[in-house]
Amino acid sequence: MFRRLPDIAGDRVSFTIDGRPAEARSGDSVAAALLANGVAACRNTPVSGAARGPYCMMGVCFDCLVTIDGTGNRQGCQVRVAPGMAVETQDGKRGVER
């Protein structure tokens, strides 16, 4: 669905999405990296279970919540992807201890 602009530079960054190896560019937000890797739906909502994905990309809509390095409900668009980062999509409510 999303393609990178041809003039985008930056080093390659390896991370994981639900345990699978994935690649991003240095400077990408987690939300952008998910979209670039074809993961449009990053969670299901806690109440109705409807699928949600990154939307506003600027910290407002809270739809891009994911688990990052074991901490749930992080805003993917507000965190830069880092080498070795473990990003997990969320199914329903986060657990209280993660």
Place this chain on the structure above:
Amino acid sequence: MAEPNQGKAGQGANQRGGEFDIAVVGGGLVGTAVAWGLARTGVKVAVLDEGDIAVRPSRGNFALVWLQGKGMGMPEYAGWTRASTEIWAGFADTLRQQTGIDVAYRKPGGFMPVLSEQELEDRANAMKRLHNQPDMVRYPYEVLDRAALLKEMPFIGPEVAGGTYCPLDGHCNSLRLLRALHAGLERSGVAYRPNHRVDRIEPRDGGFRLTTAAGEIRAGKVVLAAGHDSARLAPMVGLEAPVRPQRGHVIVTEKTAPFLHHPTGYVRQTDEGGVMIGDSFEEAGFDTTLRPGVSSAIAERAIRFFPLLGKLNVVRSWAALRVLSPDGYPIYEQSATAPGAFVVTCHSGVTLAANHALTLAPLIAAGGLSDAFTVFSARRFHVPQAA
């Protein structure tokens, strides 16, 4: 008052008239519960409410349906509260059948954890004194030491010394309760009139004339369930409601998977997963401004009880105003000088909603409160102050 109600024609703001058997002043949890119960008896009811910016504790409360610890100094209140917890499930069921709205009432029993051995002893003694009162309507409870509490809540913090437990305690989704009651009123043909702040009530022709911000209403009886505003309205019909606001802060976290399977007096997990943290008590008049210091204090205490809460994000916090009488207990009274006028006010509008709807309202519809309610009269405040 012989004229029948003219139905829904002419409910416009400037329409004079509107004839009802009973006008309930107040559209919060107390007023709607009473009105809902009145409508079930077949009488024609109007609910006169303020607008969106009314002081509305019903939108800010903690949603416990709670018995534990209640009734010191007034054992009848323990009995009244216990009765409500016993009919609450049926009440919730009736609401769901009528409106399709599930108010998420659960009665898993509630805990009051404490942070020291001394506090545990004090609490156990308080419960003993409560149950040793003459005429006390007893209810089951247990005092648990730390080991026993750990079996129920393995995630309590290291300082938690134990707690008390009452199997009749529970909670609900009180926002949905308010919504369900309003939906129920609509389905029962009750005339809900927002933006009808009542300016004046006059006994007239055996009934009452209510002058409101949006016209005049006549009713055979009037029930004052206006929360804080009942203090102003009650003297107009020979009653009194000396209530004052007491502020309480509440914090709610993001929704998490269910882990807290019992409500506690200060922390509970809602049916949708958010964790509510509450229980501050502040005398601050009608100011609902949030005080970060208070929010911090209640959050800090909650984390001492349940350290795992520290990882959760807070999504909202607010302050609401309890409606408190001088002794904290409800006032239920029928006017001696204007016999069709009643006052109904309490702090526990959620816990007592079932009683208000199913027990109190039918008595009001039938004519008057029974002798059992004498103890709840505001006349109890007329004793001279102790030196």
